[in-house]
Amino acid sequence: MAEVTFRIWRGEGGNGRFEEYKTEISDGMVVLDAIHDIQAEQALDLAVRWNCKAGKCGSCSAEVNGMPKLMCMTRLSSLDLEQPVTVEPMQAFPHTKDLVTDVSWNYKAMMKIKPFKPRKPDAEDGTWRMQQEDVERVQEFRKCIECFLCQDVCHVLRDHHEHDRFIGPAYMVKTAAYEMHPLDVEDRISDLKNDQGIGFCNITKCCTKVCPEHITITDNAIIPLKERVVDEYYDPLTKLFRIFKSK
Amino acid sequence: MTNRYKTHTHDVLVIGAGGAGLRAAIEASGSGASVGVVCKSLLGKAHTVMAEGGVAASMGNVDDRDNWKVHFADTMRGGQYLNNGQMAYLHAQEAPDRVRELESWGALFDRTKDGRILQRNFGGHKYPRLAHVGDRTGLEMIRTLQDHGIHQGIDFHMEVTVTNLLVEGGRVVGAFAYEREKGRFLLFKSKAIIIATGGIGRAFKVTSNSWEYTGDGHALAYDAGADLQDMEFVQFHPTGMIWPPSVRGILVTEGVRGEGGVLKNSEGERFMFNDVPELYKDQTAKTPEEGWRYVTGDKDANRPPELLTRDHVARKIVKEVKEGRGSPHGGVFLDISWIKEHIKDAESHIKKKLPSMYHQFMELAEVDITKEPMEVGPTTHYMMGGIRVDAESQMSSVDGLFACGECAGGLHGANRLGGNSLSDLLVFGKRAGEFAAKFAKDKSDTPEISDEAVEPLASTALAPVDRTDGENPYKIQQDLQETMQELAGISRSEEDLTTAIGCIDGYSKRADNAHAPGNREYNPGWHTALDLHNLMVVSEALCRSALQRNESRGGHFRSDFPEKSEEGSTYNTVVRKAKDGSMEVERVPVAALTDEMQKIIEEAR
Numbered sequence: 142m143a144e145v146t147f148r149i150w151r152g153e154g155g156n157g158r159f160e161e162y163k164t165e166i167s168d169g170m171v172v173l174d175a176i177h178d179i180q181a182e183q184a185l186d187l188a189v190r191w192n193c194k195a196g197k198c199g200s201c202s203a204e205v206n207g208m209p210k211l212m213c214m215t216r217l218s219s220l221d222l223e224q225p226v227t228v229e230p231m232q233a234f235p236h237t238k239d240l241v242t243d244v245s246w247n248y249k250a251m252m253k254i255k256p257f258k259p260r261k262p263d264a265e266d267g268t269w270r271m272q273q274e275d276v277e278r279v280q281e282f283r284k285c286i287e288c289f290l291c292q293d294v295c296h297v298l299r300d301h302h303e304h305d306r307f308i309g310p311a312y313m314v315k316t317a318a319y320e321m322h323p324l325d326v327e328d329r330i331s332d333l334k335n336d337q338g339i340g341f342c343n344i345t346k347c348c349t350k351v352c353p354e355h356i357t358i359t360d361n362a363i364i365p366l367k368e369r370v371v372d373e374y375y376d377p378l379t380k381l382f383r384i385f386k387s388k
Numbered sequence: 389m390t391n392r393y394k395t396h397t398h399d400v401l402v403i404g405a406g407g408a409g410l411r412a413a414i415e416a417s418g419s420g421a422s423v424g425v426v427c428k429s430l431l432g433k434a435h436t437v438m439a440e441g442g443v444a445a446s447m448g449n450v451d452d453r454d455n456w457k458v459h460f461a462d463t464m465r466g467g468q469y470l471n472n473g474q475m476a477y478l479h480a481q482e483a484p485d486r487v488r489e490l491e492s493w494g495a496l497f498d499r500t501k502d503g504r505i506l507q508r509n510f511g512g513h514k515y516p517r518l519a520h521v522g523d524r525t526g527l528e529m530i531r532t533l534q535d536h537g538i539h540q541g542i543d544f545h546m547e548v549t550v551t552n553l554l555v556e557g558g559r560v561v562g563a564f565a566y567e568r569e570k571g572r573f574l575l576f577k578s579k580a581i582i583i584a585t586g587g588i589g590r591a592f593k594v595t596s597n598s599w600e601y602t603g604d605g606h607a608l609a610y611d612a613g614a615d616l617q618d619m620e621f622v623q624f625h626p627t628g629m630i631w632p633p634s635v636r637g638i639l640v641t642e643g644v645r646g647e648g649g650v651l652k653n654s655e656g657e658r659f660m661f662n663d664v665p666e667l668y669k670d671q672t673a674k675t676p677e678e679g680w681r682y683v684t685g686d687k688d689a690n691r692p693p694e695l696l697t698r699d700h701v702a703r704k705i706v707k708e709v710k711e712g713r714g715s716p717h718g719g720v721f722l723d724i725s726w727i728k729e730h731i732k733d734a735e736s737h738i739k740k741k742l743p744s745m746y747h748q749f750m751e752l753a754e755v756d757i758t759k760e761p762m763e764v765g766p767t768t769h770y771m772m773g774g775i776r777v778d779a780e781s782q783m784s785s786v787d788g789l790f791a792c793g794e795c796a797g798g799l800h801g802a803n804r805l806g807g808n809s810l811s812d813l814l815v816f817g818k819r820a821g822e823f824a825a826k827f828a829k830d831k832s833d834t835p836e837i838s839d840e841a842v843e844p845l846a847s848t849a850l851a852p853v854d855r856t857d858g859e860n861p862y863k864i865q866q867d868l869q870e871t872m873q874e875l876a877g878i879s880r881s882e883e884d885l886t887t888a889i890g891c892i893d894g895y896s897k898r899a900d901n902a903h904a905p906g907n908r909e910y911n912p913g914w915h916t917a918l919d920l921h922n923l924m925v926v927s928e929a930l931c932r933s934a935l936q937r938n939e940s941r942g943g944h945f946r947s948d949f950p951e952k953s954e955e956g957s958t959y960n961t962v963v964r965k966a967k968d969g970s971m972e973v974e975r976v977p978v979a980a981l982t983d984e985m986q987k988i989i990e991e992a993r
Contacts, residue, residue, distance in 0.1 A: 167632075169632020169753065180862070181866075190430070191599070192599070195638045196744075198598075238909055238910040252539075256539045257494035259492055270502070276499055279496055280522070283527075283528060286437070322496070324494075
């Protein structure tokens with residue numbers, strides 16, 4: 142057992158300061174364990190969002206020593222414990238209290254994506270046939286646990302506050318999951334270009350780096366979607382064809 | 389009439405936004421009712437995301453000998469025939485359609501070679517029956533329901549907790565709640581209410597459940613006058629993580645065993661081969677070799693004993709540890725890496741079939757499951773008991789109050805089969821939604837609730853923050869968890885349970901004096917204090933039910949009555965709130981089976 146110092150952001154509605162807490166740690170502990178111990182013993186009203194504590198629900202997102210992380214999957218042994226461990230809320234969303242932010246914008250952004258629309262069933266009994274390899278490509282995207290860490294780290298949202306014009310990497314992944322779904326027949330390309338601001342992404346890949354589910358967000362989701370937008374709107378031959386067609 | 393508190397009016401109010409609540413909301417909303425859903429956390433974070441192995445439905449895609457009759461018989465056998473037969477019957481019949489419906493809403497299950505939904509083996513299921521997505525089936529299901537539901541015009545009230553149901557003239561009329569962020573109270577007026585709040589795992593120290601699972605729905609219904617049943621039957625999942633200490637209780641999916649994982653003691657012995665229960669002898673492999681043939685799809689082989697029902701496997705693990713053959717940290721070994729003896733590319737096969745298990749052990753325990761065994765032990769997982777409901781409609785003994793999913797009782801009897809919870813929430817979520825919407829349609833009046841009726845509820849709820857001094861609510865919760873773990877867990881006796889009831893009484897008094905420092909805004913100390921009442925109700929119900937069942941059956945093991953009794957198979961335990969406020973326990977005969985059901989069970993024996 143060793144005593145470790147945690148600097149935790151305390152305050153409400155954007156006003157606050159770091160406060161220091163010391164707590165005993167033991168083998169295998171993660172940051173969320175330490176937060177819970179501090180909460181139960183020293184700061185009973187310390188606000189923190191969490192649920193499964195197993196990296197599956199994506200609730201306990203925060204910035205640990207400045208890095209966007211799930212607190213439940215960040216082992217203390219991976220941090221330098223000689224220094225105080227800094228824990229603060231995500232920065233891309235309005236602050237609520239302590240480590241909790243108002244992530245409701247994400248749920249509104251999600252509503253902008255057109256829902257799944259399947260093709261007609263393949264078999265008479267109303268079922269479909271799909272091959273495992275076609276399903277797997279999309280299953281990668283469907284691993285998303287909606288932790289919003291990719292949204293938090295994306296400079297379009299975090300630094301440029303383009304929340305009204307850009308839905309963020311998490312929902313690019315969601316759109317990709319629909320667009321590449323073997324059964325889906327909906328068209329979301331014009332939405333991506335217009336309302337959802339795919340052009341804002343300049344492929345810095347920060348989102349991919351922080352994804353706790355290791356989804357290759359930029360390469361597998363965003364870039365293929367960008368290519369579809371380009372094919373639809375910026376292909377010179379198509380453009381020419383459109384000009385003649387409209388005449 | 390306008391009320392003092394912010395008020396929402398819905399035809400149907402759903403409390404809980406896991407799989408059952410979402411499926412119910414979709415159905416109710418689809419049949420034209422206005423629907424509100426209260427989520428204790430954010431939408432899409434409920435415990436359904438934790439379900440790993442799969443959803444049981446006898447589609448027969450992998451083994452065409454499977455059909456709903458076999459599923460029905462398996463479920464009844466697994467529940468030691470204390471199940472509500474009609475529920476098990478509907479469940480087995482309707483599960484395949486509910487799963488296919490999810491596919492039409494966008495769910496992407498793993499596939500068979502001919503492109504249909506793949507199904508895997510699981511404990512107690514005779515044939516490969518679980519539709520799955522690797523080992524993250526629950527996430528796929530909740531996301532599909534969430535994505536489908538948000539476009540249906542359902543109102544989601546996120547981070548809101550219901551503290552009381554409002555009942556007038558024997559009929560439920562609304563709910564009183566607080567919202568987490570600002571700590572403000574909300575009033576819901578509703579013609580029908582569906583409770584879908586999940587389990588009670590937080591009553592125990594070692595659990596796979598998150599902070600939310602404090603038995604809210606059970607306690608809300610109990611306080612509103614509804615009957616609870618089978619509360620003595622708690623499922624201790626045999627395989628939870630046990631090391632390091634901070635991850636103790638986190639679930640290790642049964643899918644590991646379904647894919648060929650074996651249990652061994654410290655002597656390297658596959659102890660599950662000793663002592664196979666009579667009920668399952670004919671269905672269990674005689675040798676490790678036969679077991680392996682079964683998991684790789686040999687239709688002539690029987691399943692390995694690791695895939696016996698969860699109650700049995702959990703008890704066997706405890707026995708090994710007690711008799712000194714446990715692993716270094718007090719569990720046993722679960723080994724999937726051994727399959728490299730049989731499969732060439734075992735490492736990538738394991739990573740593909742069990743990706744989140746690989747990830748979980750690598751990151752939390754620094755164990756590479758493709759190379760070394762895991763250390764596992766039992767963890768509190770699931771409450772078989774719950775709100776007593778009508779099999780068809782899911783309505784409780786209170787008019788207009790429905791329940792579905794884990795918080796409802798009846799389907800699983802004394803022990804639930806893996807995979808039957810995800811199918812339960814689909815089948816009975818749909819039914820609850822359908823019948824609640826019908827119920828609401830038949831009522832023309834919107835209920836009125838007076839401020840006077842609500843005021844005392846507000847002051848009770850505020851007491852922990854209004855008090856200037858009092859006890860730490862986390863400490864009371866921890867003490868309760870220690871007691872339940874110690875005295876009412878996997879093994880209980882009359883003496884244990886009597887002691888536990890006495891302790892709970894003491895904790896309840898302490899809870900009445902709990903103090904949460906700070907204000908009402910997002911104050912987890914306050915929320916913990918408010919959850920204590922629910923934990924006390926379910927813990928007491930559990931102990932009192934367990935105390936009167938003088939036998940061992942399914943999830944209930946009495947060290948002073950280690951055998952099954954003849955009488956035990958004839959009744960379900962029901963608890964309700966007596967007029968004087970005390971808890972009343974009654975034995976109620978098990979619902980009679982129809983001739984058809986009898987016949988199916990006989991044929992499967």
